Amino acid sequence: MSNEPRHDRHLNALLDELDRSSLHATDAEILEDARAAGIDPAANAQSLKADFLARVRRFQKRKFEAARLAHARQTDALSKRSYRIPTSPAEQRMLLQLVVAQQAQAGVALTAKFREFDSMPDSDLRGLIEELEALGLLPSSNESE
Amino acid sequence: MKKAVKPVPEDRAATAAEIEAAINELSDADLYRLRSCAERLEFLLQEKAMGRDLLGEAFERLLTGSRKWDKTKVGLVTFLFGAMRSICSAWFRAKETPTERPSLAASVTVEDEEGHTSNPVDDYAAREPSTEELLIFRETLLRLEDVLAGDQEAQMILEGFREGLEPPGIRELWGFSQTQYDTIVTRMRRKIKRAGIVQPQQGASHVQ
Numbered sequence: 433m434s435n436e437p438r439h440d441r442h443l444n445a446l447l448d449e450l451d452r453s454s455l456h457a458t459d460a461e462i463l464e465d466a467r468a469a470g471i472d473p474a475a476n477a478q479s480l481k482a483d484f485l486a487r488v489r490r491f492q493k494r495k496f497e498a499a500r501l502a503h504a505r506q507t508d509a510l511s512k513r514s515y516r517i518p519t520s521p522a523e524q525r526m527l528l529q530l531v532v533a534q535q536a537q538a539g540v541a542l543t544a545k546f547r548e549f550d551s552m553p554d555s556d557l558r559g560l561i562e563e564l565e566a567l568g569l570l571p572s573s574n575e576s577e
Numbered sequence: 578m579k580k581a582v583k584p585v586p587e588d589r590a591a592t593a594a595e596i597e598a599a600i601n602e603l604s605d606a607d608l609y610r611l612r613s614c615a616e617r618l619e620f621l622l623q624e625k626a627m628g629r630d631l632l633g634e635a636f637e638r639l640l641t642g643s644r645k646w647d648k649t650k651v652g653l654v655t656f657l658f659g660a661m662r663s664i665c666s667a668w669f670r671a672k673e674t675p676t677e678r679p680s681l682a683a684s685v686t687v688e689d690e691e692g693h694t695s696n697p698v699d700d701y702a703a704r705e706p707s708t709e710e711l712l713i714f715r716e717t718l719l720r721l722e723d724v725l726a727g728d729q730e731a732q733m734i735l736e737g738f739r740e741g742l743e744p745p746g747i748r749e750l751w752g753f754s755q756t757q758y759d760t761i762v763t764r765m766r767r768k769i770k771r772a773g774i775v776q777p778q779q780g781a782s783h784v785q
Contacts, residue, residue: 439714440706442738446721447617449734449744450769451658453762454613459606461763466609469770476612477605484600484636491640492593 515565521554524561530571531564542569590645599653607654613770614658618665620717625668635660670710724772730761731768 454462466473518524528549535542549560564570591599615628622631635657638644644663646656706714718739725731730753737747748758 437711437715437739438706438741439711439718441741443714443718445738445743446718446735447662449762450617450766451614451662453759453766454610455655455658456759457763459604462606462609465613465767465770466606468767471609471612473605473609477603477608480608480612480632481600481603483633485597487633487636487640488593488597488600491637495593 515561515570517558517561517565521557524554524557525549527561527570528557528564531569534571535569585645585647589647589649590642591639591648593640595648596639596646596653599648603653610654611657615661616773617769618661619773621665621669623669623713631661631665631668632657634664638664670706721769724768725765728761728764728768730757731765734758734761734765 457465463473466476518527528546532542532547532549546560546564549557552560561570611632612628615632617628618631619628622628626634635644638660639646639657644660646653651659718735722732722735725735730751733751734747737750740750742750744758747753748755753761
């Protein structure tokens with residue numbers, strides 16, 4: 433480091449004091465300063481406040497838009513991944529049977545809930561298949577067809 | 578002495594809604610304080626930006642969370658003063674224009690126990706000033722001496738800063754009470770505001 437005087441530090445120290453002075457001055461003094469500088473404090477306040485609030489709105493809009501896009505992407509990914517679940521209860525039972533057999537073959541024991549689908553009402557079958565889908569246990573479309 | 582810095586915890590960083598509420602509570606004087614502070618720093622922006630750009634940037638960084646405000650520690654105006662000073666310093670030392678600088682995001686802002694914040698990205702630019710930069714500071718100080726030429730007490734305070742003294746040291750050196758010192762600094766602030774701290778290369782040594 434050279435021996436040059438640190439004018440940056442001197443100036444920063446002065447700026448610190450000017451900032452402190454501005455922060456500690458009363459509102460009345462500051463308003464008087466503004467008027468002395470030919471500035472209408474109310475107009476300045478209105479303009480700055482409007483600018484800040486517009487920035488807040490834009491930020492919230494951007495944030496909302498980002499969340500909406502993320503949600504849309506997530507939904508899109510889910511729908512692309514979605515398994516074509518058979519519509520008839522008979523086909524749904526066949527699919528469940530296939531999954532249980534495949535898992536048994538792979539040495540994976542499913543919980544009783546999945547094994548005992550025979551006793552389930554038809555209306556519950558779709559939900560059960562969706563759970564298996566979420567677990568990534570459904571066979572590929574080709575396998576099931 | 579600067580204390581060890583620590584990040585503002587996420588749960589204490591003001592949300593957009595809290596920032597909006599704080600804006601709505603600012604007085605006309607507060608908003609003039611912000612404008613004045615931004616304009617006071619224009620000389621450091623070297624025509625790369627205006628004071629209002631600096632204030633806008635400080636506010637954007639607050640919103641995006643790249644500078645976090647812990648409202649339990651300092652008021653919004655004080656926070657924005659600090660943010661503007663820090664951003665301005667980084668811009669001054671950056672070679673490119675502010676708009677070309679990458680916007681680096683959240684969670685990098687750190688804060689000391691007094692609520693002073695700093696951003697490591699800005700600190701990257703906080704290297705030792707070059708000779709060219711020191712020259713700009715020196716010319717600015719000379720310009721301020723011109724502005725305050727007729728004010729002996731203000732000159733005494735400037736001399737104290739040139740000697741590298743802190744405010745208490747300056748008061749002690751010249752035997753100023755806190756009140757006297759504050760009065761002189763207020764006078765300096767007003768004179769500087771009236772004259773403006775123009776950019777040295779514009780060569781304005783001549784505002785009365």
